[in-house]
Amino acid sequence: MSLVNKTILITGGTGSFGKKFVEIALRYHKPKVIRIYSRDELKQSEMAKEFPRSRGVRYFIGDVRDKERLNRAMKGVDIVIHAAALKQVPSCEYNPLETIKTNIIGTANVIEAAIDNDVERAIFVSTDKAVNPVNLYGATKLCAERLFIQGNSYVGEKGTKLSCTRYGNVLGSRGSVVPIFLEQKKQGVITITDKEMTRFWITLEEGVNFVIDCLKRMKGGEIFIPKVPSMKIVDLAEVIAPQAKKKIIGIRPGEKINEILLTDEEAPHTKEFKDYFVIEPQYPFWKSNIRGGKKLSKNFKYTSDNKKQWLAKKDIKKLLKSYLTATTG
DSSP: OOOTTOEEEEETTTSHHHHHHHHHHHHHTOOSEEEEEESOHHHHHHHHHHSOGGGTEEEEEOOTTOHHHHHHHTTTOSEEEEOOOOOOHHHHHHSHHHHHIIIIIHHHHHHHHHHHTTOSEEEEEEEGGGSSOOSHHHHHHHHHHHHHHHGGGGTOTTSOEEEEEEEOEETTOTTOHHHHHHHHHTTTEEEESOTTOEEEEEOHHHHHHHHHHHHHHOOSSOEEEEOOOEEEHHHHHHHHOTTSEEEEOOOOTTOOSSOEEEOTTTGGGEEEOSSEEEEOOOSTTOOOOOOSOEEOOTTOOEETTOGGGBOOHHHHHHHHHHHHHHHHO
């Protein structure tokens, strides 16, 4: 499936992902129009300065909690990318009902609006926090994944196709550790929760391109997982601020030492390709016609503490240099 001449709607489109998606889509994929759907009029106003209506971008004020507004915004849409969510772990823990309304009920609204408007394809942007979740944010993302996958049973073989992508931390995105470390560097003290902590890392551009590739590959029902490197947080801190004092503050509530993108329970119905994995659904609607790939070995799991995929400090430096160049122009 090509994005050329397609009408695309992105929920939460003023976020880091949405802005990078618009940049890449307009440059390389020539969609007919991109609709940005989000709650924040200020962010939309700022984004419109870079991507005005004359470039084929339209802005819709709306909340994923509002199904009627979603239904109106999706009329004539070919592709939906669902990226809207409450994401900050402490905030989600403190406001659990609000998190459920946005991340779970809001996702159900997106699915129903997409089906009711005969959207061709809808894809959900998930996270490693959804795997064996230990906090409310991860639990709501797990529920959202399940809703998206099972949504295919409501449409049959010729209706809307719904799939998910799942990947780790995005380098430099809002709330990520890189901007925090850069700010702390100015004070001479870097706070680290645990010296053994590891995380998956993917650049914003890589994340966007992966979603675009998955839109082309998806049959409806899959969870796509990219093969991405991981790093030790202490190595990242050392690269960013080698002269700063490193202060261990202890693991925060709802936080893991290591992250996981693919569990050993999911492995038996997963196919491995060169650059990604595909988790196939275990529901009656699924008729596997994915060509190629190989089955995973028993007890396989994909975790951030796998030393075979760790980034060395020199690799972290390259990533950081690329990020700083992109953010400072």
